[in-house]
Structure formats: C-alpha cells, structure tokens
Amino acid sequence: MKRLLLISTALAAVAAACPSFAQDPADDTLPSNTLPEVIVTATRLPAIQQDTPGARVIDSRAIEQRGAVFAADILTDIPGLSVTRSGLGGVAQVRMRGATPGKTLVLVDGAPVNDASEPNGAYDFSGFELGDIARVEVLSGPQSSLWGSDAIGGVIAFTTREIDGVRAEAEAGSYGTLRHRLAAGVANDRYAFGAWVSHYTTDGISVADAADGNPEKDGFDSLTLGLKGRYAVSDAVKVDGSVRWTDSEADIDGFPAPTYDLADTADTTDSQSWSGVVGVSVTALGLSHRFSVSASDIERANNGDFASVYQADRQVYRWQADGAALGDRLAYAFGAEREDTAGSISTGASVDLGTSSAFGVVRFDATDALSVTGGLRYDATDDFGEKTTGRISAAYDLPAGFILSGAYGTGFKAPSVSQAVCDFCFSSVPVPTLRPETADSVEGAIGWASSDGRIDGRVTVYRLNVEDQITYFTAPITFDSYYINIAQARTDGVEAEARALLGAGFDLTLAYAYTDAVNATTGARLLRVPEHAGSATLGWSGERLSGALTIRAEGDQPDSGGVREAFVTANLNAAWQLTEVVALTARLENLADERYQQVFGYGEPGRSGYVGIRLRY
Template sequence: MSFKTALLGMTILAMAAPALAQAIDTEETKLDTVIVSGSRLDQTATEVGSSVSIISAETIDKLGFDFALDAIASAPGVTINQSGSFGGNATVRIRGASSDQTLVLMDGVPINDPSGTGGGYNFAYLDTENIERIEVLKGPQSTLWGSDAIGGVVAITTKRPEDGLGGSAFGEYGSFNTFRGGASIGGANDTGDFRIAATGMTTDGISKADEANGNTEKDGYDSTTLSARGGLNLPSQMRLDGTLLYSDATSEYDSYSGGAQGSTADGDESTESDSLSGNLSLKVPLFDDRLENLFVVGYSDITRKNFTDGAQSYAAEGDRAVYRYQGTFTVNAANKLAFGAEREDTTANDSDSTIDGLFALYEYKPVEKLTLTGGVRVDDTDTFGSKTTGRVAAAYSATDQVLLRASWGQGFKAPSIFQSTYVCSFCGLTEPNANLKPETSEAYDLGVEWNSLDGRAQAGATVFHQETENMIDFSYTAGYDNIAFVTSEGIELTGGYQFTNWLGVSANYAYIDAEDGNGNALVRMPEHSGDVTVSLDPDGPLSGAVLVRYNGEEPNSSGGTLDSWTRVDLTGRYDLTDSVELFARIENLFDEHYQEVLGYGTPGLSGSVGLRLRY
C-alpha cells in the first residue's frame, strides 16, 4: 500500500468522518481554553500549530487505565511495545521515531533514563493515579526542549490541589491476584495549596515469556508511588511551586534462551527500579504581568538493579539536574516573545555530560484567528559541539467550524553517555567511537479539524513526513556508530459523533510508513493502528465505555512478522452515593492471544472490581 494511496483513501474517510465521529468530553470541546504546557508559550489548543494529543484525567478514569503506557497508546500515531505485562520493559514511539527519541517530561522536568543504552524512558512503572493530563507533541520539538525531543515529547502534568480540604481513597482487586490501592489528601486557600498521595500495586502476574510456548512460571510485580505537590502565593503575585514523585518497583522477568521464540523462556530473573523526580519553580511577574519570569531547578534520578537466581547481575544509576530560566513578554495582543537559558548536567555510571541551551520563541497574531509561531535554539554540548534547531508553526481558525494547522521543525539528539563511552571489546576495540555524532531530524505536518455547528460531530486529519539522519545503532566495527537513515510518513485521522446526551462514539486511525535508508520497514512498527471508543453516560448512577484497540502486523528483528491483533476492553462505574463509587473493568473480553514483542505474552480475559471514596 503506497503512501499516496493511503493518503487518498484516508482523506475520503476523514471527509465522511461524521458517520463515525468523536464524542468529545465537555472540557475537550473548548479548545480555546485548554492550555498546552508543552508549547512553552502557554498557547491554547487552537493556537498550537504542532499536532498534539491531550489525554485528560477524566479520559484516563473513564477508560480505566492503570498505567500511563496504556493511556498514551490511545493517541493516534503512537506505538507501544512491552516485553511482557506487569513490569516488562515498555517503550513509546511517536510516528516511527525510536523510543530513545521520545523526550518525557514530568511537570516540565526531563525524566529519561541517563544510564540507559539510548537514554530513553521505561514506561513500565508509571501509574496514572497522580496524573492530571498527558500531552503528546508529535514531531521534532528540540527548539522547545533541546536534545532527546527528536521524535516528539510526552509531557505529563501531575494532579493539582483543589480548593478547600479534601481527598480520596480507592482499592481494587482483580485477576492474577492483583491488588491496587491508594489515597490522597490536599487543599488550597489564599495562602497556598498542597497535595500528597500514595499508590501501591502488587500482582502474581503472568509469565513474561509467552505461556503459549510452554512457560508456566508466573512473574510477579510490586510497586509503590509517592507524590507530593505544593505552592505558596507570595507578595506581588509571585508564586513558589514544588513537585516530587518517587517510585519503587520490583518486576520479575524471564531468562535468555537461544532456542526459544524471542530467545526468552522461564527463568529466575528480577529487576528493581527506584526513580525520583521533582522541581522547584518561582514565578515573578513584572510590568503589570506583561513580563513573566520563571526560574526552575529540576532533578531526576533512576537506579536499576537486576538479579539472576537471587544474585545481583547488573546495576546502573543515572541522574539529571536541570537549571532553567524563561522570560515571557507580552508586547501586546498580537505579539508575544519567550526567551531563556537552560543547563542540563547528566551523570551515569561515573561518566557525565553537560548541555547548555539558549532559545527564543515568537508568537504573532496578525488577526484574531491566525497564530504564527517561530523559534530558534542553540544547544552547546561539552563533547559534541553546538547544534542549532529551528521551527515554525501556524494555526488558523478558518471558520467557527474549521481549524487548520501546519508546522515544520528540526530535532537533534546527542549520543547517550552509554553510547559515547562504550568500548566493544569483543569487536577488537580498545576505546569508544571517537567519530560519533548527534542524530538529527527534520519534519513537517499539515492538519485540519472540523466541528459541526451543534458540536455533536468532529473530524480531523493530519499528514506528516519526517527524515532522521545519523541514527545511532550498534556496529561490530565501531561499537555504536551513525549508521542509519530513517524516513517516516503517514496520516492520522480522528472522528466522532455524539448520538444522544448519553451515547457517543470516537475513533482514531494512523497509517505510518517507516523505512530505513535501504527501504526496509522498521521493526516493531505497524503500518496500521487505531482505536474505537463507545461512551455511555445515561442519567443516573451508571456509566461505562467500550474500547476496541487494533494493532496491525509488524516486522520482527528476526526477520519474521508479528500478527495483527484486536482487543476489546469494557469499563463501568456506579455511584453508590455522591462520595462512594463502585468501578469494574474487563480486559481482553474475547481472550485474544497476541504479542507486542516476539516471545513475550500478554494477559488473556481478565478483570478487576474496586471501590473509590471521595471526602
């Protein structure tokens, strides 16, 4: 299937999308009030020229997502791969870019693993209970966020305190002897606010190596997450904020087995992971709030230990400190300028690196309905020299029903500490590859969104193209080297229709044609993927949703192909009182057998039931 054929077919489908259009939450229909924090200009969703998917806490709750990985997977153009459920290594890829090219921000602070091979982020342990919103910015965002944002950004915002004093507690029990529970308390007044929360999960799990291949040993998972957030309202409208997130997880997994499918089979292996992230920020408005000064100090740390038959077999630790200043000056209603400086100090396994960045962003609104954005950034690395990236974007509300978007941007990613210090002794080398260079990318996208006059129907289509040069991969001649060129192009479609006040359907689809420089399809990258959600919320205490997720066939690194799969999940909620809610979930309703990574299993028909108290 050629890209042009797919483009034509999908465009026709987009024009007909009202027939299967999207039921949008009340909050999400008000695009002119939703602030996209990842834009760094506090633009509303109608002013952002880049393609962005926003996943709210309400959507997470409605669809019953326990892990951020599953919520992010609902965004069109995003591919996830997990090496076995309940703690298996989990990656997020945006529009065909590698998982190491996805920058992950927690309340504005990068939390990618500095000690990882490529510096990516493992989404296996990130619980959703403390998440207020997830933004998925697609395409290169290095002008905004520097290195690692070469394929896109996942920006996560934790829950903020609400007015007054209150809290919640919940507990749920389900298949595989799984228990998950937690509690939170918070409050806000004129002086300031705070929120403290704790969440835990324990499960016997399933075999990481697919049970269908004769692997019967269950691999358990245990995790604890602690979250704190608070702020003080200071004189002269200044504001001091702080956030903290700690996670401790232990996951059992299976052993290497050369003769097994995916080279994995039952074994006594486990990994322990401790992660900490937080930031302290101070906002200082000047000149009648026209100039907002933001000072941020952020920190993240990850420690990993692997064990085989009870003995430690591997250990890694990495941390990152971020120092940031951003000034945002509102010249007038048509002109806004943001500028700033950042420093990032990273350490991993007794090695370190530093990146200093300067950036400037400009927003121009020649007319009320047109927003033009441009930016430039210079990043200076202590090892790989300087790199300049730029971007431009436009958002135009052609009518009250039609919104047009367009963006072009560049990205770069400095080699990770592991890649730049690794010595391949079995390759006959005695030192790291001295010729290693940063990866770079360039991309554009064009999109259109349509809403019906009555607000019941919605449709959208986005076409994108991205090229990445100097991709780093392993080479038996140089260790890690710039050996790959990747092209990715495709189309993303969204649509939905609200049949009644209580019944709606939403759908999204992505076609991604991703190839390396030799014309080979990228491994673990399906050409076709999509979701359909049916939401039911009649008058009364009962509400629910049906989620159908499709993942097309995808190539393996071994040369074979993983089969396509379709999974159906059901969620339901029942309000016993104004403060007590009963909820339940059925996953993989039709017991579909599928794999996200060759040789690794996924749960069959399973479910859970729980109770939530609000006070």
C-alpha cells in the same frame, strides 16, 4: 490482509453502532453539551490544541473513563505512538512517528526523567502509575526548539494532580491483582498542598514465548508516593514544587545457557526512581519570570545470570520569561537552561554529559483567522559541539469550521552515555567518532469542528527524516561490535482523530495512524512500528452509571526474531455512583480473550476482570 480487514471492521462497527441521541444535562464531571477547547502548555506558550500541529491532550476524565492504571494503557490511544511492552512489569517504551524510544523526551511537571544509563537514553513506562496524574500532553514531531536534545520524535509531558479533599480507591481482580490509592490535600487561591500513595501488585502471567505457554508466572509490584504544593507569597511572587518517587519490582524472563533463548527464569529487575521540581514565579519589569530547579534519579538492578546495577541522575536549571505586546496579539517567551546528566555503564563507572542552552518562542496573531508561531534554540553540548534548531507553524481558520495548520521543525539528539563511551563495544579496530543525530519534519493538517461544538476532528500528514541515526553495528566477518551513524531513517505517515458528543450521555473518540517507517539506506521497515494502528472508545455517562468500551487494533509489525502478528482487543470500564462520596468500579480487559503480543515472544494477559470501590470527599 484478513487482519487488516478485521481492524477496519472493528473500528467501523463501533461508529456504526452509535446513532445520534439527545444530550441529557450533566454535571461538570460528565460530558457537557459542547466539546471543550483544549489548551496545550508544553509548547512553552499556551496554545489551542486544534491550532497546534502534532499536539494532543489526555485529561483526567479520559484516564478515568478508560480505567487506565499505567501510562502505557492510555498512550496507545494517541495516533502515531507505538507502545511496546514485554509483559506485565516488563520494559515499556514508546516510539513516536517511528523514531526510536530514546528520541522521545519525557517530562514530569517539567522535569526531564529519561534514563541516562539506558543504552539509548530511553524512558521505561512500565511502572508509571496514573493515580496522581491530572493530564498528559503529547507533542509529536521534532520539538528540540522547545526542549533540546532527546525530542526528535516528540515530547510526552505529565502534570501531577492538585488535590482538594480526600480520595481513596481499592481494586482487586484477576491474576491476584490488588491496587490501592490514597490522596489528601487542601487547595485554594492562596495555597495548596497534597500528598498521595499508590500501590499495585499482581502475580502476573507467564509471558516468555507465549506460543509455548511456559508455566512460571511473572509478577509485578509497584509503589508510588508524591507531594505537591504551592504558595502565593504576594500577588507578584509565588513558589511551587512537587516530588514523585516510585519503587517497583518485576519478575522477568531471561536467556539461560546453553541455548541462550528466551525462557522462564527466576530473574528479576528492581528499580527506584524519583523526580522533583522547585520553582519561583516573579512578576517584574513587565514580564512574568519563572526560575526552577528540577532533578531526577533512577537506580535499576537486574538480578539473574547476568546481574547488573545501573544508576542515572539529571539536574536542570531553567529561567523563562513570558510577555505580550501589541494588545496581546504578540506573545513571546525566552530563557536559558543548564542540564547536567550522569549515567553508569557496564563497568560500573559513571559518565557525565552536559548542555547549556538558550531559547525563544514567539506567537503572532496576524489576523483574527491567522496565527504564526516560531521557535529557535541554541544548545552547546560539553562533548559534541553546538546545535541550533528551529520550528515554525501556522494555523488558519477557514469558513464552515475548518482549520488549516502546518509546521516545519528541526531537531537533534546528542549521543547517550552508553554511545558516547561505546559501552558494550568489542572491536579490534578504532571505533568511529559519533556525531549527534539530526532531524527535520514537515506536516500539514486539516481540522473541522461543527457549528454546535459537538463534533471535531483532524487529519495530519507528515514526513520525518532522521540523519546520522546511531545504531549498534556488528561487522559480518570480524564480528567487531560498536556504535555507528547510519545514513538516514524516514517515516511517512497519516494520523486521523475525531471526537463527538452523540447525545443521551454518549461520546465517541476515534484514532487511526498509518506509519511507514523505514531505514532509508536499506529500505527495510523499522522494528516495532506497526504500519496500521487505531482505537475507538465509546463512552457513556448517566446520572449514576458511566462507562466506556475501547477497541484497539494494530497490524503486523517486524520485531527482533520475527514478525509480531496483528491483533484486535477490547476493554470495558464502568462505575456506579452509589452516593456523592462512594462509587463502585469494574473493569473487563481483553473481552474476546485474544491471544496476542505487543512484543514478539512476550504474551499479554487473557480475559481478566477487576472490581473496586472509589471514595471522594
């Protein structure tokens, strides 16, 4: 209770410290006099965020304002997302609305990048650097009608940046940390081409069993390269493509004999991954067609007493056609996909899975105030049968700036590679035949925007049910171990968020989530999902100086081996624009030097500082 009061007080303190100010004129890199209308594109049909239940967008300005280096640094701002990281460079995974990490689909420029060789098919965000990212879109709740399997919890879609000019950054700070970025490109209406490189290295801290403070530091090194381009062959034909490659190495802690407890070791994990997409857009037959081929590949090696190497790759062939009718009151999209996935298992063998799909989405503006959107998708898996999923949502503009919206959707997730062949299973009896996991969710939201466009907010209430959830089971007497479908998992939650332009260059962003995620069979809380979490960011933009103070808090959460205690932490980021080209930057993290953990047993850095320089031409 004391910690929960501290969380509430911390969030309230930021809001109370911000009386109204007069807004100063600002250029287009700073907050304007009104909040912008945000458009979401991961919905297949572009949609207004406030009209789309469960949709959020983080743009490049928010990333820069926060001083976020990695995706895990900024995703914690999204209500309903639980981000867990086992130390600097350690595995970082996301749970959306209580769903396990393998139920969040991750896209980079439309290419799925989930790791098929990970036991649950989850994506590891630990090395995902944000230097080349223009925006992050998050769709919470089942999105299988849009994107198929792996999207029961939701979708996180990253869009890389189009560059016009030269951008460079360098930063140094605590724990021997160095960061460098360089990007260059040209962009106009006819064509664009750009390239970038980012490098991050740190000596790190000792993260194993933070309560005992083991002395060995766990370092991390990451290198990211990327290319992006487009070319308009004619008014009717356009081609585009992008590719992103990351190489990272992290020191990790292992489980040495004879106790097999987590402890300092010389273990490391190395990973190389790349993703890319090539597309052609054609206007023909009254429709806009897009044909694309995307691919992703990852190879990760764990070096230590339990050495292993895993590799996974995925290819997706997609066609989508967009159109409109009834004077643009009716918008629609439909198409087909083929996905082929391969992942290795503990024996070194590679296992193939595949799915053929067809989908359609329609949005109808029934009146100026009411819009209805519906989606339907058919997936035929090569190994686990067929599944049809759907989603319907509606938004209604009420008087006085209120927006009422709601959605009902279904989802499914086919067993992962490891689950399909029962990797790491040890059983004296035949193991059960697995069924795909299924889900349904209902949510309702009430939003509000002030008449002057300076304040908006939304409160969402939802329930997510997951049937036939797959889990690794160990029999209590025989100790046989294998995967099984359990009856049900359920999450009830409330998500609240608000933005405000306070004047004099100040802006405020608030987010809070109550997440009650339980095993509906036993009533036990699901692991690594805090019941209460929230953040508050107070930003300021002046003629030359800009900055942001972010306070983030999480309540207690159950974890493997114990309960991870609640924490409150704060970060400060600032930039001083010396000239139109040169800016100095500074970051202070964990201002109060809080001793805390995101994952039980893995400590996070204490108070730390970083200074840098940024060039834009």
